[in-house]
Amino acid sequence: MASAIHEPRLNDLPEQTFTQAAVLVPIVLRSTGATLLLTQRTAHLRDHAGQISFPGGRCEPTDASPEATALRETQEEVGLAANQVEILGQLPYYHTVTGFRIAPIVGLVTPPLNLKLDDFEVADVFEAPLSFLLDSGNHQRHQRAYQGKMREYWAMPWQERYIWGATAGMLISLHDFLYLPSAKKP
Numbered sequence: 787m788a789s790a791i792h793e794p795r796l797n798d799l800p801e802q803t804f805t806q807a808a809v810l811v812p813i814v815l816r817s818t819g820a821t822l823l824l825t826q827r828t829a830h831l832r833d834h835a836g837q838i839s840f841p842g843g844r845c846e847p848t849d850a851s852p853e854a855t856a857l858r859e860t861q862e863e864v865g866l867a868a869n870q871v872e873i874l875g876q877l878p879y880y881h882t883v884t885g886f887r888i889a890p891i892v893g894l895v896t897p898p899l900n901l902k903l904d905d906f907e908v909a910d911v912f913e914a915p916l917s918f919l920l921d922s923g924n925h926q927r928h929q930r931a932y933q934g935k936m937r938e939y940w941a942m943p944w945q946e947r948y949i950w951g952a953t954a955g956m957l958i959s960l961h962d963f964l965y966l967p968s969a970k971k972p
Contacts, residue, residue, distance in 0.1 A: 804881060804886060805844060806845040806886075807844050807887065808849075808853070808888065808890075808891055809842025809856055809859070809889075809890055810841050810857065810859070810860045810891050811840055811891065811960065812841065812866070812893055812895045813892065813893065814897060814899070814913055815895065815896065815897070819915060819917060820915075821913035822913065822919055823895065823899070823911065824914060825839055825841055825864060825908045826839075826908070826909045826910040826911075827839055837953070838947055838948065838949045838950070838953055839952075839953050841859060841863045841864050842855070842856050842860065842888070843855070852889035852891060853876070853891050856891040857891075862904060862907075863903070864901045864911055865901050865904075866901060871894070871895055872894040872896075874892045874894060875891075875892055876889055876890065876891050877891075877892060877959045877960060877963060880952055882952050883932060888952065888956070892960065914945075914947070914949070918944060919961075920957070920964065922961065922965075925954075925958060926940070926943070927940065939954065939955065940955050941954055
């Protein structure tokens, strides 16, 4: 498995200081082409309020694996049943400047989707074309001040949505795994 991916310029911290989390990178197989299911978090949440994200969250002691966390959190947040997801594998861990160590779990999702959103955590859910998100021509580098330092991050504006930060970074990891011959593969 490839090593962990970090947000640019993130100082390495001891592993135990990170909050363990997992997300599902849900690829929906549509007759018109594959899409990626994404959520928009509600504005009142403490972490990453209002941002576009993959369904997922913190690992619980009862979760047997990162895959179990991603499936549990996905069902809780958007109502997608685990039996609709075929796990393909895990991308490299992604470390954020906000202190999360995220296991991105890639899975194929079989329609129809009978989603039921958790109104506390999820403001909206939408699908974006996977071909758009994996097209390197749509990958942008941006900068923002965070805790007094300028940080660089990936962004992929799509329609009225602004996909950035950890979500965009994990999409870059997926792109690199699929398209770059030098990317480390398990």
